[in-house]
Amino acid sequence: MPDVKTASHAVGIAEDRVDLKTMDRAALKDFVAEHGVPRYRGDQLFHWIYGKGVSDFDRMSSLPKRMRRGLQRDATVANIEVVEQQQAADQTVKALFELPSGREAETVLIPAIDERGEARRLTVCVSSQVGCAMGCEFCATGLMGFRENLTPGAIFDQVWHMNEVAEERFGRPVTNVVFMGMGEPLLNYDAVLDSIDILTDEDSLNLSAQKITVSTVGLARRI
Ligand code: SF4
Incomplete structure (x- = not known):
């Protein structure tokens, strides 16, 4: 499983964390795929964010720890x-x-x-x-x-x-x-x-x- 942080440097999201709440299921799958992560992980992200209402990556227990660490550095789930x-x-x-x-x-x-x-x-x-x-x-x-x-x-x-x-x-x-x-x-x-x-x-x-x-x-x- 590639580290999302490492891969994200290629698309320049290290400084500005990307808000995953700007994305629907298809966009989440594209997002993880762009970072070398299998597309089904985007489905899992969708489930946590829009099915469970979870915004803390630490609680997304079905995601590998390395991916969660990468998301913590490079992404956010901006709630209202x-x-x-x-x-x-x-x-x-x-x-x-x-x-x-x-x-x-x-x-x-x-x-x-x-x-x-x-x-x-x-x-x-x-x-x-x-x-x-x-x-x-x-x-x-x-x-x-x-x-x-x-x-x-x-x-x-x-x-x-x-x-x-x-x-x-x-x-x-x-x-x-x-x-x-x-x-x-x-x-x-x-x-x-x-x-x-x-x-x-x-x-x-x-x-x-x-x-x-x-x-x-x-x-x-x-x-
Ligand atoms: S009714 Fe108000 S909110 Fe709706 S289109 Fe007109 S200005 Fe915009």
């Missing part, structure tokens, strides 16, 4: 952190997350409660950008202007967190995802598509693609 969370009277849960950049993004969990008081549907409304370049007059996010695109992992983290909230408060996992939070998702197209690949992966949250809605203000050429 909840800084504020509130539940409204209608049981909607709003969370404010701090991104690795220090900027903040909002996420909402919207339960559809049936006549027996049970959550029939649990929808997460995710942000895909901080701020937005579209500048729609009615929208507070638009007034901020564009600040930052979220990574696939930062989009995934919003759903992962709300999935835990859903299990804890409503006794069942998230059923739907809508890209209707901060940002115009089609202006962060690649990351949004990668996040959908992750969210629908059976080794991750295994959501149905039919239950994921991307809402746009009308960038039709991207659809």
Whole structure:
């Protein structure tokens, strides 16, 4: 097993640690292969990061120690952190997350409660950008202007967190995802598509693609 650190010098990632949360399964496999590591190790990385929610390489026990040491030196798994969370009277849960950049993004969990008081549907409304370049007059996010695109992992983290909230408060996992939070998702197209690949992966949250809605203000050429 080649040492990831040694191999990484060839692609110059020694100074700037690469964030594995910018990658979906295919990109993780390409990443390890570029460093001379068998592609199945990328599947194992995917399982730890997006299936188990683990970001500490030391805990990734199925990876060889030498590879873990290389990853510790050259890579990171940048998570987003909840800084504020509130539940409204209608049981909607709003969370404010701090991104690795220090900027903040909002996420909402919207339960559809049936006549027996049970959550029939649990929808997460995710942000895909901080701020937005579209500048729609009615929208507070638009007034901020564009600040930052979220990574696939930062989009995934919003759903992962709300999935835990859903299990804890409503006794069942998230059923739907809508890209209707901060940002115009089609202006962060690649990351949004990668996040959908992750969210629908059976080794991750295994959501149905039919239950994921991307809402746009009308960038039709991207659809
Ligand atoms: S596209 Fe969405 S987030 Fe952006 S300004 Fe318009 S309504 Fe707001």
